[in-house]
């Protein structure tokens with residue numbers, strides 16, 4: 001009975017941890033906008049966690065600069081399984097306007113496995129919500145496997 | 147034989163483990179939903195804390211290399227056990243399954259243990275964020291423990307005709323004969339003080355200085371993940387039930403209806419009302435206080451209210 005409940009709960013209470021990998025702050029503001037009364041991500045059970053140890057979904061924004069690369073990888077390693085990585089904004093996908101800069105080490109998918117990508121500069125809160133809901137589906141699948 | 151079975155029933159099902167866990171999880175779910183509605187949001191479903199709990203059970207448990215493994219894992223369980231024990235001792239109207247075993251002073255001690263478990267667990271995790279959280283939690287304990295002790299003394303003085311009583315039986319019987327304690331106007335300041343002690347004890351919003359997730363990464367819980375974290379979250383949910391239940395027992399007791407199921411329903415409704423006033427409303431309208439603000443608030447305003455009531459009762463007004 002507990003196994004079934006655990007499986008069911010896996011997608012219903014996703015806690016987010018947000019990593020800023022050198023973003024211009026545009027995406028970060030949009031992520032916060034998702035939590036405001038207008039979009040209210042909490043209705044799906046999303047909650048902003050204070051530490052990667054509590055996280056189910058790691059949200060990365062920004063093009064991954066040389067300074068942040070090591071930190072991003074460390075945060076990803078600190079999160080317990082099952083976890084899902086969501087890249088928000090065009091920056092982690094393609095480095096966007098920062099492409100070719102001497103201090104940029106992205107895109108993120110060269111460094112780690114990315115489950116969901118949300119495009120846009122900055123993406124609309126609606127798009128981020130859609131991406132996060134997609135992430136909960138992946139979470140549920142991952143839970144079903146093990 | 148039947149006696150052992152009854153006691154097991156009390157401990158495991160009602161009013162122990164199963165009952166208080168369900169009540170705690172649902173009450174904290176209602177709390178979250180109401181806060182969301184008051185902020186103009188849709189809010190999570192009422193069953194959200196249950197999902198949270200089971201999700202955390204299914205997550206990987208990481209034990210940091212710097213942690214003391216045994217203490218790290220047992221601390222949450224110790225806190226949990228003491229909270230269930232409190233739920234066992236709190237009378238529901240005149241229904242007292244463990245009457246005579248424990249009095250109010252024991253409750254005062256047991257209430258300390260979950261917070262101490264948080265401190266010990268945080269210290270064992272070896273994280274600097276936990277270190278900051280621990281010192282804050284200690285300040286919080288010192289802040290609310292003084293007014294809480296005075297409130298219990300006041301109730302004991304009122305109920306103990308002539309002397310001071312700490313027994314739940316006498317407090318409940320007194321309320322059954324003379325009406326709930328809150329109806330005595332000299333007890334009103336103490337009731338308000340108790341309402342203010344509840345959120346700090348339960349670590350809910352304006353006074354959640356120890357677990358400030360935006361400042362110090364959830365403090366003592368920083369390194370916890372998976373099952374031990376699930377138990378800590380369960381402890382927090384249990385406190386949202388146990389603290390209002392204590393208030394209800396001390397101030398809103400009385401005759402009851404004689405039918406147990408009706409009494410339990412009334413008791414739960416009263417717990418909900420107390421939770422709404424003392425935890426949900428402050429959560430929705432206040433921002434988190436600073437450590438020294440919390441301390442000052444409890445040692446001046448709340449303690450003042452409690453002492454005021456104590457003096458009134460002592461003088462017999």
Ligand code: SF4
Pocket residue numbers: 023024025026027028061062063088089090091096097120121122123
């Ligand atoms: S995608 Fe655009 S808004 Fe987002 S971090 Fe990059 S530059 Fe800023």
